Amino acid sequence: MDKLVRPSNRPTVLNSFFWALLVSASTAMGPVQAAAMARADVAVIVDTSTSMEEPGMDPERASLLVTKLLADIVPGDLAVIRLLDLEYDKAWLPSHPSGKFMPCSEDPRKSCSMVEQDSNWEADARSRQFGALVRPSRGDADYKQKLERHLVQSQNNSMFNLAFQAAAGFFGQHPEAVPRTVIWLSDGRSDSISSLQQAVSQVQSLGATVEAIVFGAGDVALPQKMGVDTLKVSNPAEIMKAFANAFRRIVQAPYRIDNTVTAEPRFEMKHNVQEAWIVVYGDRSLGAVTLAGPDGEVRADYAADVWPTAGAYKVAYLQQPKAGAWTVKAKGGGAGVAYAVIQRSDLEPVLVSPTQAFAGMDVPLVVEIHAGANGEWVTDPELLKGAVLTATVDDHEIELLDNGSSGDASANDGRFTGMANFPTAGEIPVHLHLKNEIADRGNEATISVVGQFDYTGEPIGIDLGHLGVDSEACRPLIYQANHQGRVIFELKTLQSLPSGHTLAIHLPTGVLTADAGTAPIKPNELIEVCLKTSVMAASSQAEGEPWLALQVAGSQKPEQQLVLNLRWQVQGLSFWERWGWLVWSILAALVVLSIILGFVLPHRFRGSLALVFVPERDELDEQLPQPVKQWRGVSIGFYRNARAFLQPDYRLSGKANGALAGLFAERSGCRVAPGSGVSLFRETLDGDWEPVLTVGCRGRPGDIYRVGSHGPYFRIAVKG
Known part of the structure; x- marks a missing residue:
């Protein structure tokens, strides 16, 4: 956790003003479309630490005056961000004392306690834009007045990392792709350098340009180390000039002129300038300012402001000004009245x-x-x-x-x-x-x-020679045509090719296969016509018939195609060489299939089929039915349905010799038939016995059968 310092004694004279400003910053309305043709998002980070009051820094508060200037002229969205103070802004920056003390960063003569963060200050500063005062519209007088209190040099900390996070949050609310700029006014010192470097990188990753302006007694090493464009200024006039140049970058204005009115009041307005800003600045006595141009005089009344110790400025704004010589005229302002001309032309x-x-x-x-x-x-x-x-x-x-x-x-x-x-x-x-x-x-x-291609000659004959199977023959395609530029061609077959034959055009950049895609061909490019045969190619012969058309892709014009008459002779495979493997494969498959069917097609006894087999009729009701499938040898055979023979020893088996009767599986159930030389009877519903023919009869559950005139007896049953 980063440790920072909080002053042990902090004046609170301006607290009521600051809290009002901070509330207005957090509830400011969204950006308003500027009237100017240019468009930009600008964040001005102003060093409001107490060190800026020291001689050689900015006791004149020129930073306030130039920030007002930007509030007057920036054509887009603008936010002015002050530094945060650990004591004054403790509601935003919750922390607790660490118990340690160190010299205060702004005034080493004072002792400050070291504190530890109780929240993620950087994330909060970004999401809630702490310290940012967002301009509602260009030149808003109430906003400029709030800046005077917002930028009071009274903070005892230099946490620029939080100010840059607030700038990132400001840019994040404006997805429109316009130029983004951060103008950073400081003394070149920061409480947390590593955090500042990360925050600057995050702002730059959002497409923003960062420009640093360091006051005369400050140190340029820190911003230069981070690769930020840095300018050092020593007095209000230099600050105004630096800001005019920064504004030139903001609106991407290519033309820039800086001069003093006494030395050179005349300047040249370029041709095709869409917008021009003329900023005249001097001391607090600066009065009326006019511009004399090809169309007469123009008053510099677009924007104006004054801060007694820093000076004053007046701005003229021109849309599509006349090219030529213009003259700046100013009343008062001191001997060093200067001006900057920003001419924007897309x-x-x-x-x-x-x-x-x-x-x-x-x-x-x-x-x-x-x-x-x-x-x-x-x-x-x-x-x-x-x-x-x-x-x-x-x-x-x-x-x-x-x-x-x-x-x-x-x-x-x-x-x-x-x-x-x-x-x-x-x-x-x-x-x-x-x-x-x-x-x-x-x-x-x-x-x-x-691309241009015109051909008016005869069809081109090509002899591809003799080929065997799994081979290729290529011949160059030579033609005279009006061929300019790279032209997209396609290759079409004019008649069906024999099986195993492929025609193509070989190019330096690849292969163009017949009836498959397109390819570019340049003039005088080496191309070949090729015939390729597969390992299964049939014998064939071509006698100069038109086989191919090489034509401009998508065109049906005769003059945009080459007709190719081809000759070849292919010694292919005989019928048995080509198809013998298939014939034998089919035969083998049939054999395998017949074997499989021999065990698939036969009918099996149902698992529920059971039988009671006893010597006497009365015993049929005393014995439990026994499943037929439990007996060995009663299953199917190769292309033979399942069968079970009733033996004299009251057992079932698959042997027909000496059997008294037999059960034979069928699609719909089973068939009952007498044994060889044995008579078999079935009991009717009336209690009579009818003979069973040699071919047998359908066996139904509950049927009772008798062998011969005295038995034994058996009954068909269903188990379970």
Whole structure:
């Protein structure tokens, strides 16, 4: 658990103001669409620790004045985040004393107790945006007044890690893909460096750019160590200039001018500028400010504010201003009245050529950077400096250069070039992307990629020679045609092939099989026509008939196909060589099947069939029926139904010799028949005895039979 310090004595004069501000920060309305054409999300993290009151830091509260400036001009969503204090904000940062003391980080002359966290402060700061005051709308006067209390330099801790977590939470509420910037004003010190590094990385992972401004007596080592762009300022004028430059990055404005009114009041407005902000700043005496341009004078009344010890500013905002010379005029403001001009023009990459290309052929992609709605070609070296342009075609990224190499016609002329090769014809999308110091923008283009193939000659004859089984013969396909670019072909058979025969076209990039798919073919590419036979191929012979058509995929035009007349002779297998194995396999299967059926088809005695077999008629009711299947030898045989013979010793067996009677299994039950040379009678319902023929009769449960005139007797029964 991280240990931090809480001051042992803390003034509470501003508590009522702070709590009101914190409540308003947590309940602020969502972002309001700015009127300006530009759009951005900005979080300003301001060092509100007591060390900022020290000489050489920011006792003038210039940080407040420039934060007000951003609240006036940032065209999007803005949050101003102060530092948290362990004592003042203890409701947000629950903790308990560790029992140890150490010098206070803001004033080493004081003693502060070390505390341990009772909750996850960073997670809470992110989810609840502790210390963030969200602007309801651009230039909101009430919001600017709240900033004066929100940014009082009274915190005894420098927990910038929690401020960056609040910034991450602020950005997380705005999923819209707009530029995100964190402006970090500090003295370059933090209570928890490792936690701060993690928080900065999390903010950067959300696509935000972090810019640090360190005050004169502060230390730039910490932000520089984290790879953050860092600028050191020493006075209010430098702070205003730094913020003007930061605003230029926020709105991705390529044009920037900084100067003093006395030294150079004139500046040049560029062509195709969509928006321009002219920020004039001086001391507290700054009065009316006007701009004289090609269309007359414009008052700088878009925004204004003053803080007695830090100075004052006035802002003019112009949409689509006239290009040409403009002059800044200011009343008062002291001898060092200065101004910054931020000119925004949408820079985007534009494909110049080609509009059409042949498939499969290298072609230079030429791209320019254009500015503004009219799309004027940018050749200003300052804007081209550090520009990185890429083109993406079919997930393949191509670097575009302006150095006179790799197809580029002339170095540093503002035209970027890279070589591309389009594998297939069609309307091919190309994604262009520009990235430099003040732009990160993409653009889409489409190139019509075509291939041309025309053939007006006769069908092409090819002799593939003699083949055996499991072999292949290939011959080159030579033709004269108007073939430009990579063209997609398909191969069609014109008549049915003999079994075991396959026709295909072999290409450097693969194989195009007849009636199966498509493949690109480039001019003068080595291709071969091939016939392949399988191990079971039949004998066949071709005498120059039209067998194949190599045609442009999807086209039925005669001039876009090659008809191939083929010759070959295949010495295949005889009937018995090809099918003997199948014949013998079928015979073997039939034999096996017949054997299996010999034991499957015969009928078996039902398990419930039973028999009472006794010497006298009266004993039939005294004996229990005995299951027939319990006797040995009474089961089925090979293609023979189950049978049971009644022997003179009152037993059942499978032997027919000397048997008195027999039971024979059938589909519907069993049949009862007399033994050889023996008479058999069945008792009727009337108590009479009817003779059983030699072929037997159906045996039904309950039937009583008598052997000869005096017995023995047996009865058919059902067991269970």
